[in-house]
Structures are given as structure tokens and as C-alpha cells.
Amino acid sequence: xxxxxxxxxxxxxxxxxxxxxxxxxxxxxxxxxxxxxxxxxxxxxxxxxxxxxxxxxxxxxxxxxxxxxxxxxxxxxxxxxxxxxxxxxxxxxxxxxxxxxxxxxxxxxxxxxxxxxxxxxxxxxxxxxxxxxxxxxxxxxxxxxxxxxxxxxxxxxxxxxxxxxxxxxxxxxxxxxxxxxxxxxxxxxxxxxxxxxxxxxxxxxxxxxxxxxxxxxxxxxxxxxxxxxxxxxxxxxxxxxxxxxxxxxxxxxxxxxxxxxxxxxxxxxxxxxxxxxxxxxxxxxxxxxxxxxxxxxxxxxxxxxxxxxxxxxxxxxxxxxxxx
Numbered sequence: 001x002x003x004x005x006x007x008x009x010x011x012x013x014x015x016x017x018x019x020x021x022x023x024x025x026x027x028x029x030x031x032x033x034x035x036x037x038x039x040x041x042x043x044x045x046x047x048x049x050x051x052x053x054x055x056x057x058x059x060x061x062x063x064x065x066x067x068x069x070x071x072x073x074x075x076x077x078x079x080x081x082x083x084x085x086x087x088x089x090x091x092x093x094x095x096x097x098x099x100x101x102x103x104x105x106x107x108x109x110x111x112x113x114x115x116x117x118x119x120x121x122x123x124x125x126x127x128x129x130x131x132x133x134x135x136x137x138x139x140x141x142x143x144x145x146x147x148x149x150x151x152x153x154x155x156x157x158x159x160x161x162x163x164x165x166x167x168x169x170x171x172x173x174x175x176x177x178x179x180x181x182x183x184x185x186x187x188x189x190x191x192x193x194x195x196x197x198x199x200x201x202x203x204x205x206x207x208x209x210x211x212x213x214x215x216x217x218x219x220x221x222x223x224x225x226x227x228x229x230x231x232x233x234x235x236x237x238x239x240x241x242x243x244x245x246x247x248x249x250x251x252x253x254x255x256x257x258x259x260x261x262x263x264x265x266x267x268x269x270x271x272x273x274x275x276x277x278x279x280x281x282x283x284x285x286x287x288x289x290x291x292x293x294x295x296x297x298x299x300x301x302x303x304x305x306x307x308x309x310x311x312x313x314x315x316x317x318x319x320x321x322x323x324x
Contacts, residue, residue, distance in 0.1 A: 010034065010036065010040070010041075010044050011044055011045075011048055013034055014030065014034065014041065014044065014045060015088070017030065017033055017034070018030070018086065018087060018088045019088060022087065022088070023074075023087060024070055024074070024085045024087025024088075025086065025087070026084055026085045027041055027042050027083070027084060027085065027086065030086070042080060045080060045086055046080035046081070048066075048067070049067050049069075049080060066088070066089055067086055067087070067088060067089060068086065068087050068088075068089045069083035069085075069086055070083055070084065070085040070086065070087065071083060071084060071085075072085075111131075114130075114131045115131055116190055117131070119153060119195075120153070120157075122154075152213055152216050152219040153195060155221050156188060156197055156213070156219065156221075157188060159185050159221045160185045160186070160188055160197075162225065163184075163225050163226055163228060164221050164224070164225050164226075165182050165183065165184055165222045165224050165225070165226055166183050166184075166185055166199075166219060166221055166222060167180070167181075167182050167218075167219075167220040167222055168180070168181060168182075168211070168216055168217075168218065168219055168220075169216070169217040169218040170211055170215055170216055170217065171215045171216075171217060172215075173212060173215060175321070178217065181201055182201075182202055182222070183197075183199035183200065183201050183202070183209075183211065184199055184200040184226045185198075185199040186198045186199055186200065186208070186228065186232055186235075186236060187236060191262070192262070193212060193214075194212060194213060194214050195212075195214075196210050196211065196212055196213065197210070197211050197213065198210055198236050198239060198240075199211060200229075208235050208236070208239045210239070210281075239281075239282060240281060241281075241282075242262055242279040242280065242281060243279070243280055243281075243284045244277055244278070244279055245277070245278050245279075245284075245288055245301060245303070245304065245307060246267065246275070246276070246277050246278075246301070246302040246303045247275075247276060247278065247291065247299065247300060247301045247302060248270075248273040248274065248276070248298070248299065248300055248302065249274060249276065249291060249292075249294075249295040249298075249299045250272060250273050250274075250295050250298050250299065251272075251273070251274060253291065253294040253295035253296070253299060254274070255294070256290060256293075256295065257276060257278060257291055259290075260280065260287040260288075260290050260291055261278040261280050261287070261291075262279045262280060262281055263278070263279040264276055264277070265277040265278075272298065273298055273299075275302075278291070284307065284310075285307060285310045285313065285314075286314065288301065288307050288310045288311075289310035289311050289313055289314030289315075290314055291311075292310060292311025292314070293314050293315050293318070295311075299311065
């Protein structure tokens with residue numbers, strides 16, 4: 001995996017350099033240009049040349065024109081192992097490169113999935129090396145925000161697997177409160193907010209709450225176990241059912257929409273406000289209310305109409321808390 005990641009990272013740079021040398025380059029010169037061993041450069045281009053050959057040409061009778069391997073006389077010999085030079089056979093080499101078919105958002109999602117795999121397997125140095133090379137080589141020049149360390153992830157995975165209760169100290173997302181409690185973890189999930197755990201708090205077996213791992217202050221896996229409710233899957237599905245809400249918010253309140261919505265669709269971009277269709281999880285009124293409070297008087301819900309008072313409710317709660 002690490003070797004594969006290393007070659008994928010190196011390949012775009014090699015093709016870019018060859019693009020500006022239409023007559024080709026000696027392997028020794030190309031290797032010096034990228035600061036790598038000649039054997040590494042040769043093997044990378046050879047691997048690229050042969051990639052997916054069997055899938056498209058099962059009889060191995062030909063290869064689409066991508067690279068040409070040359071001898072000392074500049075003649076094409078078709079053998080990367082004995083060639084002394086290489087040149088591009090097309091001015092669009094990227095069309096043959098798999099990553100060129102991915103948009104930047106798709107590449108970012110791929111990178112996030114890879115970093116999540118590292119979080120799940122923190123001791124796998126080979127995997128970590130491959131992901132690092134993917135970020136350095138395929139996504140060069142971008143500001144990549146590193147994942148949180150997720151120091152509680154292994155403990156919570158153990159608790160879910162062995163059905164063990166967990167003592168937690170948790171900073172509430174909706175109010176400035178840090179609470180202690182014992183939860184029964186039902187499952188871990190990775191969302192845009194990061195890792196989350198769906199759990200029943202204490203003895204409230206009919207309730208279900210979502211805890212963000214980034215808000216955990218302490219985690220202790222307890223020896224006592226619990227029994228999963230028979231309708232656990234139904235509970236989680238209902239708890240994570242999204243509600244679509246159409247609203248208008250001023251542009252300066254976009255941060256609140258991004259924070260509290262699962263997905264956002266732009267319906268119309270108006271001069272002072274954006275009309276959006278947002279998809280939110282429970283608690284619906286609380287999430288929509290926070291968006292409306294952030295947007296001020298110009299923020300409003302268009303549908304469903306029963307959520308139009310959510311902003312006033314949340315604002316009233318905040319005021320009462322401030323007064324107390």
C-alpha cells in the first residue's frame with residue numbers, strides 16, 4: 001500500500017515534466033529532476049504503462065499510446081526494462097491517469113475516508129504512510145485540515161462491540177453545560193461533524209441521544225454490560241431521519257446553517273438572503289431555531305409552517321438562561 005501510494009504521488013510530477021520535453025528524457029535525467037532513484041522512476045512509469053492492461057486487452061497484443069520507451073538511438077523499443085529514455089506519446093497524458101477523472105470534492109472525500117481508516121487503525125504505519133503520500137502527491141498545495149486525534153475511538157469501539165456501559169463527561173452542543181453520566185452505546189458513525197456515537201443515556205431506555213466524540217472530556221469503559229433493545233435499528237433510523245426545511249437566511253448566517261444542517265441545497269440566491277432547503281436531524285426545532293437566531297430578523301422559515309416559531313423559542317430560552 002505504501003509503495004502504491006508513493007508511485008501515485010510521484011506519477012503526476014513525472015508526466016508533467018515529460019510534457020515539457022516532447023523529444024523525451026533519459027531516465028537518469030528525469031530521476032535527477034525529481035530527486036529520486038533511477039530505478040524508482042523507471043518502475044513507476046513501467047507500472048503506469050501496464051496498468052489495467054489485462055482488463056482492456058486480455059490478449060496483451062497492444063497498448064494504447066501513452067508512453068514510448070527509447071534506446072540510445074532514439075528508437076522506440078517498447079521495453080521499459082532496457083530503455084534508456086522515455087517520452088510521451090500524447091499531449092494529454094492525464095486522460096490516462098485515474099485521479100484525473102475525480103473532481104476536487106471527490107478527491108477530498110477520498111482523502112477523508114483514507115484518514116478515517118487511519119483513525120480506526122492508528123498502529124498501521126504502512127497505511128498512515130500511504131495516506132500521507134496521497135495527500136502530499138495527489139492533493140499538493142492544498143490546505144488540508146488534519147483530523148482530530150479521536151483518542152476515545154478505540155475505547156468506544158470496544159464498548160459497542162462488547163455491549164459495555166461507558167461513564168462519560170460531555171460538553172453539551174446546545175448549551176454551555178458539562179455533564180457526567182453513564183451511557184449505553186449502540187453504534188458509531190462518521191458524519192461531516194466527525195465521529196458520533198448513538199447511545200441511550202442512563203436508564204432512559206426509550207431515549208436516544210447522539211454524542212460527538214470531539215465534545216467528550218473523559219471516557220471510562222465500565223465492566224458491566226447491557227442488553228440491546230430488540231428495536232435498536234428502528235430507534236437509530238427514526239433518530240437519524242432527516243427533516244427537509246425551506247428557509248431564508250442572510251448570507252452572514254451561513255456558518256449556522258453549515259453547523260446545524262446535515263445537507264444544504266441552494267434554491268435561490270437573493271441579494272440579501274439565500275433561500276435554502278436544509279436537511280436536519282433531531283431535535284428539529286432546536287437546530288432550526290439556532291439558525292434563525294443566528295440570522296436575526298431577516299431569517300424565516302417558509303415550510304413547514306409549524307417551525308416558524310422555533311427561532312423565538314430558542315431566543316427566549318437563551319434570554320432566560322442569561323437572566324438566571
